[in-house]
Amino acid sequence: MSTDSDTQSxxxxxxxxxxxxxxxxxxxxxxxxxxxxxxxxxxSNIEYDEDMDVWVYGDRKSTRSAKTVSGAQKLLKATYxxxxxxxxxxxxxxxxxxxxxxLSESFDHEEAQFNSQDESNxxxxxxxxxxxxxxxxxxxxxxxxGATVMGPLLIREQTRRGEREIHCQEDVGEGGYQIPNNPxxxxxxxxxxxxxxxxxxxxMRDRLVENGFDEEHNCIVVHLKGQPARATRRLTKRLHDxxxxxxxxxxxxDPWSYRIYGSVAYGSIKSAHLxxxxxxxxxxxxxIQPADIVEYDLPxxxxxxxxxxxxxxxxxxxxxxxxxxxxxxxxxxxxxxxxEQQSLAARGLDFVTDTYLPERLDxxxxx
Amino acid sequence: MSTDSDTQSxxxxxxxxxxxxxxxxxxxxxxxxxxxxxxxxxxSNIEYDEDMDVWVYGDRKSTRSAKTVSGAQKLLKATYxxxxxxxxxxxxxxxxxxxxxxLSESFDHEEAQFNSQDESNxxxxxxxxxxxxxxxxxxxxxxxxGATVMGPLLIREQTRRGEREIHCQEDVGEGGYQIPNNPxxxxxxxxxxxxxxxxxxxxMRDRLVENGFDEEHNCIVVHLKGQPARATRRLTKRLHDxxxxxxxxxxxxDPWSYRIYGSVAYGSIKSAHLxxxxxxxxxxxxxIQPADIVEYDLPxxxxxxxxxxxxxxxxxxxxxxxxxxxxxxxxxxxxxxxxEQQSLAARGLDFVTDTYLPERLDxxxxx
Numbered sequence: 023m024s025t026d027s028d029t030q031s032x033x034x035x036x037x038x039x040x041x042x043x044x045x046x047x048x049x050x051x052x053x054x055x056x057x058x059x060x061x062x063x064x065x066s067n068i069e070y071d072e073d074m075d076v077w078v079y080g081d082r083k084s085t086r087s088a089k090t091v092s093g094a095q096k097l098l099k100a101t102y103x104x105x106x107x108x109x110x111x112x113x114x115x116x117x118x119x120x121x122x123x124x125l126s127e128s129f130d131h132e133e134a135q136f137n138s139q140d141e142s143n144x145x146x147x148x149x150x151x152x153x154x155x156x157x158x159x160x161x162x163x164x165x166x167x168g169a170t171v172m173g174p175l176l177i178r179e180q181t182r183r184g185e186r187e188i189h190c191q192e193d194v195g196e197g198g199y200q201i202p203n204n205p206x207x208x209x210x211x212x213x214x215x216x217x218x219x220x221x222x223x224x225x226m227r228d229r230l231v232e233n234g235f236d237e238e239h240n241c242i243v244v245h246l247k248g249q250p251a252r253a254t255r256r257l258t259k260r261l262h263d264x265x266x267x268x269x270x271x272x273x274x275x276d277p278w279s280y281r282i283y284g285s286v287a288y289g290s291i292k293s294a295h296l297x298x299x300x301x302x303x304x305x306x307x308x309x310i311q312p313a314d315i316v317e318y319d320l321p322x323x324x325x326x327x328x329x330x331x332x333x334x335x336x337x338x339x340x341x342x343x344x345x346x347x348x349x350x351x352x353x354x355x356x357x358x359x360x361x362e363q364q365s366l367a368a369r370g371l372d373f374v375t376d377t378y379l380p381e382r383l384d385x386x387x388x389x
Numbered sequence: 390m391s392t393d394s395d396t397q398s399x400x401x402x403x404x405x406x407x408x409x410x411x412x413x414x415x416x417x418x419x420x421x422x423x424x425x426x427x428x429x430x431x432x433s434n435i436e437y438d439e440d441m442d443v444w445v446y447g448d449r450k451s452t453r454s455a456k457t458v459s460g461a462q463k464l465l466k467a468t469y470x471x472x473x474x475x476x477x478x479x480x481x482x483x484x485x486x487x488x489x490x491x492l493s494e495s496f497d498h499e500e501a502q503f504n505s506q507d508e509s510n511x512x513x514x515x516x517x518x519x520x521x522x523x524x525x526x527x528x529x530x531x532x533x534x535g536a537t538v539m540g541p542l543l544i545r546e547q548t549r550r551g552e553r554e555i556h557c558q559e560d561v562g563e564g565g566y567q568i569p570n571n572p573x574x575x576x577x578x579x580x581x582x583x584x585x586x587x588x589x590x591x592x593m594r595d596r597l598v599e600n601g602f603d604e605e606h607n608c609i610v611v612h613l614k615g616q617p618a619r620a621t622r623r624l625t626k627r628l629h630d631x632x633x634x635x636x637x638x639x640x641x642x643d644p645w646s647y648r649i650y651g652s653v654a655y656g657s658i659k660s661a662h663l664x665x666x667x668x669x670x671x672x673x674x675x676x677i678q679p680a681d682i683v684e685y686d687l688p689x690x691x692x693x694x695x696x697x698x699x700x701x702x703x704x705x706x707x708x709x710x711x712x713x714x715x716x717x718x719x720x721x722x723x724x725x726x727x728x729e730q731q732s733l734a735a736r737g738l739d740f741v742t743d744t745y746l747p748e749r750l751d752x753x754x755x756x
Binding site for chain 1: 482483484485486487488489491492494495530531532537546548549550553555558559560561562563564565566567568569570574575590591592595596599601604688729731732733734735736737738
């Protein structure tokens with residue numbers, strides 16, 4: 023982590039954190055009860071930002087105040103964590119969310135120790151929101167890293183051991199290039215890509231690579247590995263914004279997979295404060311669409327009760343309130359069926375790469 | 390897949406499958422009712438093979454016979470799958486277990502189609518057992534691939550796109566080298582390693598890499614990613630058998646994690662037919678040991694009822710019937726506590742690499 027921009031963002035992150043602690047100090051000095059105010063994080067408090075083209079938190083706020091014992095404890099914990107993070111950045115170290123939870127056992131004030139990892143995770147999210155600094159810039163890592171990339175892309179990654187130049191087809195095995203926890207350590211050097219294709223399942227990712235889809239269509243295949251990690255979503259956004267590549271998302275045809283698309287395109291409610299950094303609003307959904315289930319006569323499973331509930335909840339979700347999604351979701355509720363992306367194999371192992379994807383990409387205007 | 394040995398094993402696999410179908414044919418020709426006999430796959434039918442040093446199936450067998458309608462359907466499905474696999478090998482293609490399930494929809498005989506993926510998975514396992522050929526040699530892929538490797542190891546991977554030479558420290562990003570679905574496509578070219586350390590969680594894997602543990606101790610860090618995939622276990626075994634490296638396993642300190650160790654060292658009951666290929670009987674458990682919870686005074690959680698049940702069931706499991714495991718499990722039932730590997734962070738972020746692992750590795754005679 024030695025580029026100028028990294029050093030800059032780290033010292034900014036450190037300053038923002040210290041400013042936050044200074045605010046508590048000033049509140050004390052002025053004889054005020056210290057408070058911290060953060061946006062309410064519920065579905066009813068997210069709204070569309072037309073300028074940035076993403077969903078963000080609205081104006082409703084909750085206040086953490088030292089007026090109550092539990093509020094005071096929260097602010098105490100915040101100051102201990104700020105001290106830890108500031109020191110971590112000073113030493114150019116990093117840690118995981120779980121390590122932070124355990125580390126709190128070594129805090130000298132027992133009231134500052136966390137009772138559960140939910141509590142420490144939540145505090146880190148609060149600090150992200152109020153300081154406007156992302157977790158990655160605090161050097162906090164998730165438990166599991168991002169997934170893999172295969173495609174005509176040459177990158178340079180800044181590692182702790184020096185720079186690595188890697189071509190994501192020629193310098194990797196069949197498993198592809200493993201996305202690091204913080205993909206902002208990656209610089210795009212060169213590419214020969216026409217679009218990015220984000221794929222939900224490992225089985226389908228392997229099918230596309232085996233069939234040489236990335237080579238034939240100059241396509242960067244990004245494995246989402248189910249609900250994508252932040253690192254995967256961040257890299258996808260950068261492929262779109264910095265390289266100008268159309269981003270397409272290929273998942274199973276069920277409500278849980280539409281949420282995967284939603285998290286790539288719009289971000290999640292829980293992390294709407296990160297939409298600007300993680301969301302790719304121009305990302306297009308390839309399928310499996312309910313219309314595909316009908317058109318390609320795919321093998322299906324019946325919708326379960328929880329599938330139906332999830333679809334109905336999506337009809338209420340601001341992220342899915344478009345003509346396209348309303349039509350597709352209504353159709354699915356009507357046919358009462360869902361299909362997996364690998365069900366395309368019922369038409370043969372090459373159907374997805376020879377027929378389905380080219381037809382869909384053509385219809386979407388991507389190729 | 391173009392090395393001589395690969396081509397050899399593929400044509401062997403094809404022959405074994407065709408022999409199996411020929412056996413049904415001969416049974417028919419001789420006026421016998423066709424049958425297929427496979428070992429019973431339960432805990433009571435696994436036994437220790439002293440020569441190979443692994444747990445394998447005992448002598449108890451179940452028979453699939455065409456005497457009943459359901460037995461006849463099973464054998465019919467087996468012949469269709471054998472035909473598909475033989476053709477797949479002929480064409481040097483591969484497919485996932487899930488694709489096979491969907492592909493069966495295209496079988497011309499409706500009775501040969503699978504009713505669930507459990508059924509097709511089970512059939513592939515049966516075919517592995519009776520033909521003595523591994524799924525990988527049938528070119529059947531799992532849904533999710535193996536995990537990652539970081540360490541002083543130079544490999545050559547045979548990919549469909551040609552050979553790739555990759556040094557697992559110098560040619561990879563912080564994410565490491567992604568293990569391919571079939572690690573037998575890897576050739577070990579050179580290494581400077583003293584041992585392998587298999588790590589359960591991503592957070593701990595990242596800690597070791599950040600702290601440069603692989604560099605300082607000439608250690609190959611293999612991320613298990615929870616219950617390890619077959620590809621990960623196969624690679625681990627090869628590191629031991631071909632490079633003569635001691636293999637150590639580092640997990641959380643709870644009964645579910647001991648099973649992760651068990652699957653690396655002894656294989657699983659469900660796949661005892663693969664122990665010879667996947668198990669590393671010399672693999673040593675580093676911890677977190679119940680004794681460590683006491684010695685290092687680690688932050689803990691209380692054992693749940695299901696933890697207690699799992700520990701008691703391990704006391705009955707032939708794989709854990711050693712003095713060491715009985716002592717550790719009894720101790721854990723006594724203290725009624727469990728600890729995660731990242732709980733070592735309560736002693737600081739470097740405690741695991743500066744103190745805990747060196748002490749344990751020294752005590753185990755590895756370093």
